[in-house]
Amino acid sequence: MEITVREAARELLRRNHITILCHQKPDGDTLGSGFALWHTLTAMGRNARVLCSDGLPENYAFLAPGYVPADFKEEYVVAVDVADPVLLGDLREQYEGKVDLCIDHHPSNARYAARLLLDDRAAAAAEIIWLLLREMGAEIPGAGRAARCIYTGIATDTGCFRFSNTTPRSLRIVAEMIEDGLDTQPVNAAMFESKSRSRVELEAAVLSGIRYYYQGHCAVITVTRQLQERLGVDDYQLEGLASIPREIEGVWVGVTIREKDGCCRISLRSTEEADSSAICAAFGGGGHLRAAGCTIQGSPEEARELLLDQIGRALNMSPENR
């Protein structure tokens, strides 16, 4: 049943011993939303805890320093930014069918919770949390931890206000929090201005090996198994890599080939000159017009050849222009 912010606020105000669930492979929005709610409920004297199948990653520890989930007999379960029970990961078995309230901004929400607070115009779930806390009559001091959590959710889901999902409301919420004492700098430094040494090495290797095709309109980067093993990089450290080739001047299709488990994971990014999802569909993949993915069996070289054929066709360019 879909409910309003006001109804969700009333519901939460009547509850105690609340478990808040985040999605697996947690990002700034699910954790920011969960911990903003947790900080506020705790400050209001309620028992609450945040659970995530992958814990609280170290780079997000600043959201709730020293956090340890409380042990209590839960009476109410809230999921934040979790579009589908499958995204609960290891917590799915325990919590599927038991979520009382889901707070989300994904239009694809699977409507699995008893009550759903959904606002798909919100740039981030944290934006809805802000509205909800306000409705609950909670204080959100700008210099407090809840404000920092909300800012983290909004800033990370909008690429620090760079993506097209940034709304006037996202900006105004942040404006109000800054006015009220929020310091955005520690969050921005941690989220947008911090790279591990192995990530830097990875970028150096990948950029050095970049290859151009079709008069510079297609750029391909390759992350071999060997490179991943040498640098010891994990999935987290590969995040955002796929956007690099498309950001080069003149490039219409940016391809990232990642060797994994004996096959190749492909990420495509394109400008309006090409349809990424159509190109990936030829290999059984899919996605959006400007960002899509697929898996191709074989070596990175074989995958590249197959992709270049398909991309040439999509760009209406003949193989000799490759």
Added chain:
Amino acid sequence: MEITVREAARELLRRNHITILCHQKPDGDTLGSGFALWHTLTAMGRNARVLCSDGLPENYAFLAPGYVPADFKEEYVVAVDVADPVLLGDLREQYEGKVDLCIDHHPSNARYAARLLLDDRAAAAAEIIWLLLREMGAEIPGAGRAARCIYTGIATDTGCFRFSNTTPRSLRIVAEMIEDGLDTQPVNAAMFESKSRSRVELEAAVLSGIRYYYQGHCAVITVTRQLQERLGVDDYQLEGLASIPREIEGVWVGVTIREKDGCCRISLRSTEEADSSAICAAFGGGGHLRAAGCTIQGSPEEARELLLDQIGRALNMSPENR
């Protein structure tokens, strides 16, 4: 004489044949401010033109497609985002002492103009321009070119709302323009998601050659003359490079050494663990606590050795920990 937004608006409304001056090596704020004013004055039926000693660089051509400065007998001169006449570059000789109105946000403004509209809390001069155009009673349609210019000024001067100069007002002006139809995406793509091929090659080379000292708390990148010549990179393409070493986890002092004209230009960026300006002062340079620069005679290797000594002292670390 310092004047208010209202006084500046009245002044401009009484004028025609207006020359708008931008600073040399123009950035998004001086050009965005200048062309926002130009678009609006032109739409109001006035004769106006924008002049800059370095012209309108191609990457900013979207601010005023096909722009050619009009030829007329000027009656009024406005400088935007120009803190000092020396920043007029080649236009200095012609215009020094002849600026009727300066619109600026730099606290260091040299107060060289007959009238000065200064707001040093503004993140960008474009923020002041927005207030001024409003006060003039001008329409600033969100989907129009003036709004795009104002957005460019604010977004570039705040690092797309990432820097600490971002104010509630910056965010609210942008919120209002988006609500009114502004599409931020073409500007963001051009300003923040676009790199030339040679810049990519430069980053690859520089990242590959990065060196760490003092248990990883100091990182040094070097841009040799040879590298610059091989890639044919200019000053513009080196912009922002200096922030790279400081953004690596654990790094307190990030050093960028650029070989130029037989000596080395040094850029330092630091966290709160070190004072960049004090380190640079030892070499006759200066700047801010977290960002400073200096020039050192000698080869990049010689400069690095001298800097590392100084940095070790600043970090209270002995040479054997280097």
